[in-house]
Amino acid sequence: MGLSKSSLSAKAPEERRDLILRATVTVVRDRGFAGTRVSDIAEAAGTSPGLVLYHFGSLNGALDAALTLLEDEFHDDLARDLQEQVGPVERLRHMGDLGAGLGPAVGDWRLWLELWVRALHDPGARETRESLDRRWRAALRGVIEEGIACGDFSPADADAAATRLASLMDGLAIQLALDDPDMSPERLIALWWEAAVLELRMNP
Amino acid sequence: MGLSKSSLSAKAPEERRDLILRATVTVVRDRGFAGTRVSDIAEAAGTSPGLVLYHFGSLNGALDAALTLLEDEFHDDLARDLQEQVGPVERLRHMGDLGAGLGPAVGDWRLWLELWVRALHDPGARETRESLDRRWRAALRGVIEEGIACGDFSPADADAAATRLASLMDGLAIQLALDDPDMSPERLIALWWEAAVLELRMNP
DNA sequence: CAGAGTCCTGAATGAGCGTTCAGGATGGCC
DNA sequence: GGCCATCCTGAACGCTCATTCAGGACTCTG
Numbered sequence: 001m002g003l004s005k006s007s008l009s010a011k012a013p014e015e016r017r018d019l020i021l022r023a024t025v026t027v028v029r030d031r032g033f034a035g036t037r038v039s040d041i042a043e044a045a046g047t048s049p050g051l052v053l054y055h056f057g058s059l060n061g062a063l064d065a066a067l068t069l070l071e072d073e074f075h076d077d078l079a080r081d082l083q084e085q086v087g088p089v090e091r092l093r094h095m096g097d098l099g100a101g102l103g104p105a106v107g108d109w110r111l112w113l114e115l116w117v118r119a120l121h122d123p124g125a126r127e128t129r130e131s132l133d134r135r136w137r138a139a140l141r142g143v144i145e146e147g148i149a150c151g152d153f154s155p156a157d158a159d160a161a162a163t164r165l166a167s168l169m170d171g172l173a174i175q176l177a178l179d180d181p182d183m184s185p186e187r188l189i190a191l192w193w194e195a196a197v198l199e200l201r202m203n204p
Numbered sequence: 205m206g207l208s209k210s211s212l213s214a215k216a217p218e219e220r221r222d223l224i225l226r227a228t229v230t231v232v233r234d235r236g237f238a239g240t241r242v243s244d245i246a247e248a249a250g251t252s253p254g255l256v257l258y259h260f261g262s263l264n265g266a267l268d269a270a271l272t273l274l275e276d277e278f279h280d281d282l283a284r285d286l287q288e289q290v291g292p293v294e295r296l297r298h299m300g301d302l303g304a305g306l307g308p309a310v311g312d313w314r315l316w317l318e319l320w321v322r323a324l325h326d327p328g329a330r331e332t333r334e335s336l337d338r339r340w341r342a343a344l345r346g347v348i349e350e351g352i353a354c355g356d357f358s359p360a361d362a363d364a365a366a367t368r369l370a371s372l373m374d375g376l377a378i379q380l381a382l383d384d385p386d387m388s389p390e391r392l393i394a395l396w397w398e399a400a401v402l403e404l405r406m407n408p
Numbered sequence: 409c410a411g412a413g414t415c416c417t418g419a420a421t422g423a424g425c426g427t428t429c430a431g432g433a434t435g436g437c438c
Numbered sequence: 439g440g441c442c443a444t445c446c447t448g449a450a451c452g453c454t455c456a457t458t459c460a461g462g463a464c465t466c467t468g
Contacts, residue, residue, distance in 0.1 A: 013415060032325055034238030038456060048417045049456085055415095059456065110324055117321045119382055120314055121236055129382065157398075163386075164399055167375030172367075174374055178323055178333065182367075194361075195368055198402055217445060242426060252447045253426085259445095263426065 017055050020045045024066040029108055033063060033118050067128045070111070075135055077104050082139060088147035089202070095140060096192045099169045100185035101176065109177035112170075137166045144200065153200035161199040168195055221259050224249045228270040233312055237267060237322050271332045274315070279339055281308050286343060292351035293406070299344060300396045303373045304389035305380065313381035316374075341370045348404065357404035365403040372399055 023045035027036050038059050042049045056062040081103055085091040098106045106112075115132075118125035141162045147153035155161040169192060175183035196202070227249035231240050242263050246253040260266035285307055289295040302310045310316075319336075322329035345366045351357035359365040373396060379387035400406070 016415085032238075032321065035325065037454090050418065050458090051416055053457065054417095113317075113321050113324065116378060116382060117236060117317050120317065121239065126382070130384065133379075133384070160395055160398060163376075164372060164395055167379070167395075168368060168372045169375065170378055171371030171373065171375035174320060175337075175371070178320060178330070180334065180337070191364055191368055191371075194364060220445085241424090254428090254447055255445080257427065258447095 016045075016047070016051070020047065020052055020055060020062065021066055021069050024062050025070060025111075028063070028066065028114060029111055033114050036063065038062075064124050067115070067125060070107075071128050071132055073104075074107070074132055078135065078139055082143070088143050088150065088152050091143045092140075092147070092196060092200075093193065095143065096169075096189045096196070099173055099192065100188045101173075102185065106173075109173045113174065113177055133166075137162060140166055147200065151203065153202060155200045165192070165196055165199060168192060220249075220251070220255070224251065224256055224259060224266065225270055225273050228266050229274060229315070232267070232270065232318060233315055237318050240267065242266075268328050271319070271329060274311070275332050275336055277308075278311070278336055282339065282343055286347070292347050292354065292356050295347045296344075296351065296400060296404075297397065299347065300373075300393045300400070303377055303396065304392045305377075306389065310377075313377045317378065317381055337370075341366060344370055351404065351406075355407065357406060359404045369396070369400055369403060372396060 020041060024036070024041050027040045027044050031040060036059075038049045038052050041052050041059075041062060045052070052059075052062055056065055078098070081094065081098065082091050085094045094103075097103060101107075101109065115125060115129050119129040120126075141158075144153060144155065144158055144162055148155070148158060172183065172188045172191060176185065176188055224245060228240070228245050231244045231248050235241075235244060240263075242253045242256050245256050245263075245266060249256070256263075256266055260269055282302070285298065285302065286295050289298045298307075301307060305311075305313065319329060319333050323333040324330075345362075348357060348359065348362055348366055352359070352362060376387065376392045376395060380389065380392055
């Protein structure tokens with residue numbers, strides 16, 4: 001029995017660390033930052049509270065590390081996802097799908113809400129939030145410019161249109177995250193797409 | 205000295221209760237729901253922790269009561285504010301100002317963020333959130349219909365336009381609440397108004 | 409195979425905080 | 439004036455955690 005126990009311990013510390021990180025994201029997702037305890041993370045990761053602190057120094061350290069993991073994955077997923085699409089119209093449409101939670105890139109909007117509130121009080125979270133937002137908006141802006149270049153889009157003001165479409169997505173997604181009965185992924189996509197058509201004066 | 209102390213106590217309990225409620229809102233505004241302690245509220249209200257519990261039963265009771273106070277005031281302020289404006293265009297413009305934080309009705313968007321996150325985990329907050337949202341959207345919807353009736357607005361889809369304009373306001377306001385360097389009250393107003401012009405096909 | 413370093417555990421510690429409570433003051437009522 | 443209900447205080451209680459720590463096990467190195 002000593003063996004069976006030890007087969008789990010001291011084995012592949014990097015894997016363990018990563019496991020804990022993902023467990024942290026999971027716990028934050030349904031408990032929120034404020035409700036996440038060290039023991040919750042440990043339990044979700046199938047390990048002991050001590051190990052969480054061993055790897056990350058403190059609860060806050062684990063939360064911060066989870067945040068940066070999230071940021072990196074978001075970046076990679078988004079870049080990969082968009083590359084798979086051909087042409088600005090398809091890419092734009094795909095960003096709508098991502099916003100509706102259909103892809104891995106945006107993930108769960110509840111996490112975004114949590115991040116926003118944490119950003120109100122924690123400088124690290126504030127930076128992560130800004131960085132994530134910047135990347136998302138830059139991607140949107142890139143798609144729009146691509147569309148302008150090839151004649152698919154002709155917005156009156158590309159900058160304003162990009163900001164509005166990004167903000168609209170946030171606002172719609174809030175309702176989705178909060179399970180508002182008036183919102184659904186399909187409706188979000190439809191509403192957002194119509195706004196995009198309007199803003200970008202798309203050529204049919 | 206016994207007198208000077210007693211002059212503050214046991215005097216106007218309703219006032220005291222209200223004072224505590226307002227103190228609660230203040231504390232939540234800059235500490236957040238998760239960071240608000242009973243002693244913070246007591247200190248901000250210039251009273252003792254015991255009294256907070258005496259009036260509201262528990263910390264959560266105080267937070268909930270503060271939330272309903274907020275909801276009522278929001279409702280009253282919004283109705284009054286809008287009545288002071290003449291015509292749908294003026295009213296719509298005023299709603300933009302309110303969203304930018306210029307009026308008392310919307311108050312502080314940081315509180316809205318906090319409310320959203322609390323709504324993720326607390327049923328009471330969820331209801332308050334939905335109610336506030338409904339009222340705000342109903343007001344917007346009312347203004348839009350008024351504008352349609354008198355020919356100022358002619359949106360392709362009034363429902364969709366209302367939802368989008370409300371959501372856009374939320375999304376823009378998040379950046380304002382988070383002190384995003386790319387956002388300011390003036391920019392929010394301008395961006396939102398342009399969207400309204402576009403969505404509602406306003407007659408100039 | 410001995411020793412050292414790394415990884416891991418879970419019980420102990422101690423701080424922070426919600427809540428309780430015993431008691432004091434006030435104001436109204438008879 | 440005496441009495442009672444209400445209002446109010448702040449010290450004390452007890453619980454919930456984050457964090458510490460002493461020790462055990464594994465892996466690698468020589």
